């Protein structure tokens with residue numbers, strides 16, 4: 001009698017172990033995607049928009065897609081890219097998803113792919129943190145806390161020094 005119970009217990013343990021290892025073999029997109037160097041652009045209080053940038057490395061065997069992002073900082077959160085318009089100007093465009101090929105690092109960076117925050121609810125203070133959730137194609141998701149960073153203005157875009165200078169001239 002005692003032996004039978006032991007045998008039963010053993011087979012139940014074996015069953016659990018089998019199902020657990022099956023679950024592990026099926027890695028979710030969120031498990032496969034490593035996020036590095038993520039940050040959100042600091043913007044002056046008057047700005048209605050900002051963006052998040054980061055490096056997404058797919059360490060898994062298959063291609064994954066970033067389908068959407070969520071955050072409390074703005075009314076809308078969209079996945080965007082920059083394209084060169086017919087007028088030769090950079091234009092932002094919404095994309096349905098961001099492809100994350102296996103074994104590759106996909107970089108979200110200024111002038112390229114980014115997570116766009118539209119209609120900010122509060123100013124983004126430098127050194128504060130922004131919670132951003134990334135949603136992948138298989139329903140898995142990744143919760144991030146990204147620092148807000150001041151961006152170095154692009155060359156020729158920084159008119160603030162000019163204005164200071166002219167004020168001194170008066």
Ligand SMILES: [Cu+2]
Nearest residue numbers: 080092114116
């Ligand atoms: Cu954008």
